[in-house]
Amino acid sequence: MKHLVKGRKLSREKGQREALLNGLIANLVLSEKIVTTEAKAKELKPLMDKIITKVKKSSADKQKKVSAIRDLKKDLNDDCVKKLFGELIKKFEGRTSGYTRILKLSPRKSDSAKMAVIEFV
Template identity: 60%
Template sequence: MQHLRKKRKFRRERNQRNALIKSLFDGLVLHEKIKTTEAKAKEIHSLIDKIINRAKEAQKKEKKVATIRLLSKVLNKSTVKKLSGKFIEKFNERKSGYTRVIKLSPRKSDNARMAIIEFV
């Protein structure tokens, strides 16, 4: 049963799902705006807050190197570099709500609900 389960599976195995989320996250950080399905956008929306808050905590404390190492295991190096530099300054006064999901019209080929996720 799906009671109290928060993560979406996207009809993929765990490794494929993690790779999909990682590539969506990398694309969003590098391009600051991506167009994807609504379910994927909502899933990334919750993860962005957690990762940016962790990077912000690392800036305040002396755990900066350890946190950057942890993030670099999960994300690409260019993403971690941009995340630990530009985004920390941009979202310094904000506590959450770093992204917005804008719903679009359905895709013509398969009628999937589409959305744009972008940084505020």
């Protein structure tokens, strides 16, 4: 039984899984909409919401902003960080949560994997 087991393994080891999710986060930030499997989208949604909440909270204080930028640059490239602190923070000013949405698509033809679109609201 899977009691108290959080998250999905996505058929990968820890390092591969983290790299995959960091790549998905970067692609979502840059293109604002990506098509992926439903499991990856469900794993990505809470991570992206936490990142945006962190960016919004840190934008008020100078030291928090510097710290947040430093933390985000460990996982994301400079273009993603600039877009998060510039364009996306303005887009979500009036919103307190629920920054992303998952829309289900028809299964992929090759392997019938459940597909979904994850996008910013």
